[in-house]
Amino acid sequence: MKKPDKRGDILQAALELIAAQGFHGAPMSEIAAKAGVAAGTIYRYFSNKDDLIAEIYQTLEETMIEAILEESSGGRPVRERFLALQRVSIKYFIAHPLHFRFMEQFFNSPYGDKMRRDNLLGKPGKNNLLIGIFSEGLAQRILKDFPLPIIFSLATGPMMFMMRDHVFGFITLDDALVERTTEACWDAIRR
Amino acid sequence: MKKPDKRGDILQAALELIAAQGFHGAPMSEIAAKAGVAAGTIYRYFSNKDDLIAEIYQTLEETMIEAILEESSGGRPVRERFLALQRVSIKYFIAHPLHFRFMEQFFNSPYGDKMRRDNLLGKPGKNNLLIGIFSEGLAQRILKDFPLPIIFSLATGPMMFMMRDHVFGFITLDDALVERTTEACWDAIRR
DNA sequence: TCGGGATGAATGAACGTTCATTCAAGACGG
DNA sequence: CCGTCTTGAATGAACGTTCATTCATCCCGA
CATH class of the missing domain: 1.10.357.10 (Tetracycline Repressor, domain 2)
Structure with a gap:
């Protein structure tokens, strides 16, 4: 029914939070919450926060x-x-x-x-x-x-x-x- | 011999650190060290970090x-x-x-x-x-x-x-x- | 001796990151 | 077709670190 594109969800959530509040208004915990995912899950797709940010930029x-x-x-x-x-x-x-x-x-x-x-x-x-x-x-x-x-x-x-x-x-x-x-x-x- | 202008020293130290490293590269402890002052002393002159920053801006x-x-x-x-x-x-x-x-x-x-x-x-x-x-x-x-x-x-x-x-x-x-x-x-x- | 300025260790909150554990879904043997 | 085993994605509590901020204590000039 749904497409469980967690990676995309995380990228999108991070983009929105960072755009709205800056890097420091976007802790991993909130990114995870907004993406409907647990905190640890992010690290399954990105090795760390810098990597996540760099990936958003490249995209x-x-x-x-x-x-x-x-x-x-x-x-x-x-x-x-x-x-x-x-x-x-x-x-x-x-x-x-x-x-x-x-x-x-x-x-x-x-x-x-x-x-x-x-x-x-x-x-x-x-x-x-x-x-x-x-x-x-x-x-x-x-x-x-x-x-x-x-x-x-x-x-x-x-x-x-x-x-x-x-x-x-x-x-x-x-x-x-x-x-x-x-x-x-x-x-x-x-x- | 010297002028013990701690307030000015703190403002100057904070300005230099923030200009060089940004707000997040300028923790209060380093500002204090650079100003030749103890961490707690800053709070004798400024009620918190935001206040310190605002004061720099106004100056x-x-x-x-x-x-x-x-x-x-x-x-x-x-x-x-x-x-x-x-x-x-x-x-x-x-x-x-x-x-x-x-x-x-x-x-x-x-x-x-x-x-x-x-x-x-x-x-x-x-x-x-x-x-x-x-x-x-x-x-x-x-x-x-x-x-x-x-x-x-x-x-x-x-x-x-x-x-x-x-x-x-x-x-x-x-x-x-x-x-x-x-x-x-x-x-x-x-x- | 007194009093306020100065100290810096202690505190607690906020983060990023880790990892032991869970569990749904496929693999497989009978 | 059923029951069991295996896999690995997902979880979230816990950890270690970094900070801003506090406060009991010390220092020193008057």
């Missing part, structure tokens, strides 16, 4: 990349590709606020710090797309002559802040607003 | 506002006032990376969440300056017609991201770069 990253990649049209101009990617990213997060909150928590934690350092060495994921677009824009002198991380900050920083305001209900990002803010970010980086 | 906020307010030239054009304020904010954080790291931790925690909600009701601090400038820019139709929180995100988001990259050593923000990134933010919000 989300894959899902996001998949959702965003579809929108990645190849040969179009840099501007259009940037706008499309930015737009679809924002819309993904609006549609999946839990994912956004989790990612936010994740990147503002020791986990995220380590990941940042790793990414320096260049084995990134979704960022590859943006980096590719930016590199091309830089080469074509369409973008301001900034180091990549700065272009990245100019484009991504506002998005994260706006998403947070949206998730917390301080603003409401409708389609029109998404479009206009995306273009505002383009104004910041375009030459 | 930093006051210090920052004071440092930034000096730069607040009154009657100049909106653009110049924005650039000056942004510039001086970035430079303040570059000069005080501990303050930046603490603020970052603070705002990405339950403490910061509560503060955000409070700020909605409008008893803010340094933000007042920015809000004043933005309101004026909006009224004069110099800025794009966005809700205030979005203008805020467009201006502040990149700064925070860049500061983090700078503090972590991924980029180096020299004067020239600060100037140019500040203008890039202006491009994002100006009409």
